[in-house]
């Protein structure tokens with residue numbers, strides 16, 4: 011079957027259908043998620059942590075994300091592949107944002123990009139959309155701004171909620187095809203969802219959004235620590251540790267490789 015497009019995403023909201031999104035950073039896991047029918051895969055700048063071992067998303071660059079994006083695009087045939095614009099690759103100007111998006115699309119094969127921020131990135135969103143780049147917005151907890159937010163905490167409580175709604179509406183007005191709401195109270199996320207014609211994608215935002223996203227290593231139980239909003243659907247970390255231990259034991263004991271796994 012053909013690739014999912016941003017038109018399919020718009021159609022889903024009109025039909026009132028919820029959908030799942032996951033992150034992906036390599037070809038084999040991307041293929042597994044593609045086979046599972048996940049319609050949208052995000053090559054997130056969370057790669058800074060889960061792939062490259064940094065403790066925030068700040069250090070990751072377009073150079074770092076291009077090869078991961080290319081691997082995800084090559085590993086899939088159905089999913090829409092969205093790549094994050096890393097910190098420092100879009101804030102300076104709309105021209106900078108377009109140059110970075112063009113690299114993720116031309117070298118990485120991304121079909122869309124995501125960028126963090128509301129009102130302040132509207133000029134970037136307008137320029138990208140005018141150039142034919144589908145843009146996913148991202149408001150609420152925006153990890154690239156961790157140093158001004160003062161940590162990874164719930165956003166939009168109380169008075170701040172109205173500003174978040176205004177930011178999301180501004181992204182819609184600027185032409186974004188969807189918007190991620192990260193770590194916001196569930197009633198606010200539902201309210202923003204009701205006020206937008208583009209789909210909202212929640213992470214730590216309750217069940218009132220149009221879609222959901224999780225970092226796959228969190229969802230599958232590979233991450234050592236996960237936030238309250240994460241549900242672990244598997245214990246991949248335990249399974250891998252057990253596999254590595256069993257392999258190690260058999261190598262030391264000389265029972266692997268046996269006849270079955272050797273050439274005569």
Ligand code: KIV
Nearest residue numbers: 033054055056190223
């Ligand atoms: O980088 C990322 O993984 C993300 C999602 C969690 C939305 O931005």
Ligand code: NA
Nearest residue numbers: 054055056094
């Ligand atoms: Na991100």
